[in-house]
Amino acid sequence: xxxxxxxxxxxxxxxxxxxxxxxxxxxxxxxxxxxxxxxxxxxxxxxxxxxxxxxxxxxxxxxxxxxxxxxxxxxxxxxxxxxxxxxxxxxxxxxxxxxxxxxxxxxxxxxxxxxxxxxxxxxxxxxxxxxxxxxxxxxxxxxxxxxxxxxxxxxxxxxxxxxxxxxxxxxxxxxxxxxxxxxxxxxxxxxxxxxxxxxxxxxxxxxxxxxxxxxxxxxxxxxxxxxxxxxxxxxxxxxxxxxxxxxxxxxxxxxxxxxxxxxxxxxxxxxxxxxxxxxxxxxxxxxxxxxxxxxxxxx
Numbered sequence: 001x002x003x004x005x006x007x008x009x010x011x012x013x014x015x016x017x018x019x020x021x022x023x024x025x026x027x028x029x030x031x032x033x034x035x036x037x038x039x040x041x042x043x044x045x046x047x048x049x050x051x052x053x054x055x056x057x058x059x060x061x062x063x064x065x066x067x068x069x070x071x072x073x074x075x076x077x078x079x080x081x082x083x084x085x086x087x088x089x090x091x092x093x094x095x096x097x098x099x100x101x102x103x104x105x106x107x108x109x110x111x112x113x114x115x116x117x118x119x120x121x122x123x124x125x126x127x128x129x130x131x132x133x134x135x136x137x138x139x140x141x142x143x144x145x146x147x148x149x150x151x152x153x154x155x156x157x158x159x160x161x162x163x164x165x166x167x168x169x170x171x172x173x174x175x176x177x178x179x180x181x182x183x184x185x186x187x188x189x190x191x192x193x194x195x196x197x198x199x200x201x202x203x204x205x206x207x208x209x210x211x212x213x214x215x216x217x218x219x220x221x222x223x224x225x226x227x228x229x230x231x232x233x234x235x236x237x238x239x240x241x242x243x244x245x246x247x248x249x250x251x252x253x254x255x256x257x258x259x260x261x262x263x264x265x266x267x268x269x270x271x272x273x274x275x276x277x278x279x280x281x282x283x284x285x286x287x288x289x290x291x292x293x294x295x296x297x298x299x
Contacts, residue, residue: 002035002246006202008257017260019103020110020276024258025202027114029216030121032202033174033244036252036280042078044253046285047071074283078255079133081117082277085109089270098272106260106274113276119222121282122240133282136240140292149295152230156239156296157188164241165213167291170249172241174214178223180298181237182215187299213241229295238294249289253281 009021025032037044054067085105092098124135140146145167149160165172177185189196189210197209201216208215225237243249256279263273284290 002037002251004033004035005031005258008036012257014260016106016262017258020106020260021258023107023110024114024117027111028118029174029176029201029218030118031114033216034121034250034252035244035246036254037246037283039078039253039255042255042279043075044281044283045073045075046247046283048074048285048287076133076253076281076283078253078279078281079131080277080279081113082259082275083109083113085274085276086266086269086271089265089272092272102272102274106276109274109276113278115219115222117278117280118218122223124282133280135282136242136284136290136292139284140290143287145288145291147291147293148229149236149293149297150230151295153232153236153295153297155299156184156293160293161185161188161210161239164239164291164293165211167288168241168243169286169288170243172213172291173243174216174241175210176216176218176223176240176242178220178225178237179217180220180225181223181239181296182217184296184298185210185215185239225296225298227294229297232295232297236295236297238292239296240290240292242290243286245285245289247285249286250282250284253283255279 005021006025009018012018048071050070050072053069054065056065058064087102087105091101095101120132120135122135122137124132125138126132126134147164147167149156199207199209199214201207223237226234227236227238228234229236245251259277261275263275265272
């Protein structure tokens with residue numbers, strides 16, 4: 001059974017680990033919504049549908065022409081992401097409660113890791129850094145799932161939003177964009193007959209919906225409107241439509257839970273160290289589980 005990190009944390013008895021996972025999910029809508037499959041070992045092999053088998057009508061007494069479908073085997077590996085948090089003994093001695101100081105530093109490290117994972121979910125590229133996984137952009141590049149507004153970019157409209165959603169097989173769960181891009185979307189929806197609906201996320205925060213699809217945002221630093229589109233340099237952005245689901249759509253992979261270890265005071269340094277580590281990966285089991293609309297310029 002695949003669960004989001006937030007759901008899996010409910011089964012943990014480690015208070016420190018549960019706190020770190022909640023910070024992960026609060027900081028990133030990707031880590032809030034993305035289901036993670038537990039796998040054995042350091043990689044996972046699976047099949048992707050290629051050409052469907054042929055089907056035909058036949059007359060009485062006539063044979064069928066045999067025709068099988070094709071499958072493409074794919075493999076995803078796990079990567080290691082994490083970091084150490086050190087608190088000097090001097091700070092503990094002069095500034096008070098060690099648990100409070102270490103908790104603050106651990107919280108900050110958790111937010112940084114969450115933003116790093118979220119960034120690589122979109123921009124990861126194992127050909128430039130073999131230590132990271134390939135993100136959405138690399139996986140969709142050059143495919144029919146990558147749309148563009150116009151050769152040199154254009155202002156987005158409701159039709160383009162609907163076309164993006166139609167690209168996702170089974171219906172998208174979420175539209176993901178930057179906060180700046182969301183303001184552009186709000187402009188077109190407020191001025192049209194398509195109104196935004198309101199709901200809430202796992203933490204009770206207000207979430208807007210376009211129809212039945214949630215609109216979730218990440219920081220502008222992760223999805224900046226500084227992309228190039230044709231002759232328009234450094235001033236366009238993208239919106240992503242994604243359907244999440246283990247073994248069917250877009251899913252995370254992991255071996256074990258997020259590890260949060262108190263290593264105590266080091267022999268080599270006068271510091272108290274906490275180590276956070278996550279063995280994780282990303283898989284798109286259906287090539288039509290995600291789509292990208294790029295080349296969007298500000299109205």
